[in-house]
Amino acid sequence: MTDHDLAALQHRLAEFAAARAWQPYHTPKNLVTALSVEASELVEIFQWLTPEESARVMDDPDTAYRVRDEVADVLAYLLQFCAVLGVDPLAALAAKIDRNERRFPRPAGPGSEPPAP
Amino acid sequence: MTDHDLAALQHRLAEFAAARAWQPYHTPKNLVTALSVEASELVEIFQWLTPEESARVMDDPDTAYRVRDEVADVLAYLLQFCAVLGVDPLAALAAKIDRNERRFPRPAGPGSEPPAP
């Protein structure tokens, strides 16, 4: 991963919206809705693909571009949503992984049956 | 934002899935689908709220917990999706902000009409 800093990107997004007077649109409800719309645009790339085809989407430069573009949109709205509500997404994820490690203990060894993911 | 490192969290997620033998489930198609399902679970918290109520969700501790929990799930699947496809989400977002700054030039001054966000 590059050294672009998440907080710096979040700051650029806030500056960008402020310069265009978009804050009134950026209610938590609208931002989370936009996040889900962008997530679906990412899903759309995969909707008719087999699991195997889905693993090869980056082989085609145009599709790879679309994937990166939609990933950026999802992350942008997630960061803006977190900014307006004062949520720290990295702390939230770290806490969730901690909880999941207690909830789904590491299996004893090979051959043990994993739970559903 | 805390100093939890995005790459370190992505690594913990990969370890977690590997220890439970979940990788066969983690096709790009399944991960992006799970991402959109989690985004909708975040939307669900807001679906009947007015814009004003949506700005106050963090005032209620239980709702605040749910918001952080769903943010974590969205980010977890986004990072896992990016990992299996070799996408750098921070570089993708930085490139997208660059493109948007060219596509939506900063308006000349106060009173200029902003485009739709």
Place this chain on the structure above:
Amino acid sequence: MTDHDLAALQHRLAEFAAARAWQPYHTPKNLVTALSVEASELVEIFQWLTPEESARVMDDPDTAYRVRDEVADVLAYLLQFCAVLGVDPLAALAAKIDRNERRFPRPAGPGSEPPAP
């Protein structure tokens, strides 16, 4: 509502897909994914609107066309999903309304507090 029959439309959709050899793509998983993608395209029309603006979308002919077009897509994938799984959507909805009438009893009279919708 017009007298177009739901079963007849479902039959036209099946004919349409069969004539183009699309059935291999029409797994339940793919169809439900496409349903959710189309639902998000409908959401996209509303994402930046206030509640009041959202009530007036049909005043603009172009937006009204988009709304009808996306409603058609959502219904098309819902009917195709139900067809491949042998689900009767109208019977499912009738049964659900029956259950909801028991789960959320009609309030005693004016002034009683409604539950969340």
Place this chain on the structure above:
Amino acid sequence: MTDHDLAALQHRLAEFAAARAWQPYHTPKNLVTALSVEASELVEIFQWLTPEESARVMDDPDTAYRVRDEVADVLAYLLQFCAVLGVDPLAALAAKIDRNERRFPRPAGPGSEPPAP
């Protein structure tokens, strides 16, 4: 398909909401958001399944119940959304199939390559 009439179900849904004073919540924006959330709950059932497993979901009675329940929720919100905006979903779908028959002409015969669905 059963002889439950779509218009009659739409009427029952409107009665149900009116008796509970839920109309203020039922803006087009909220209803379409709820539609997309329910579509994602239907997706959730399938998210980790292979295409083959997804074709057998109705073999398990509990899963079959969940599928029918979520289909009902999707259809309920679609009908309520259409009712508040005055959209006829069956006419919209019939018009869309007409357009698609012009846009994707029936292929000449066996062996011709179908377009993406």
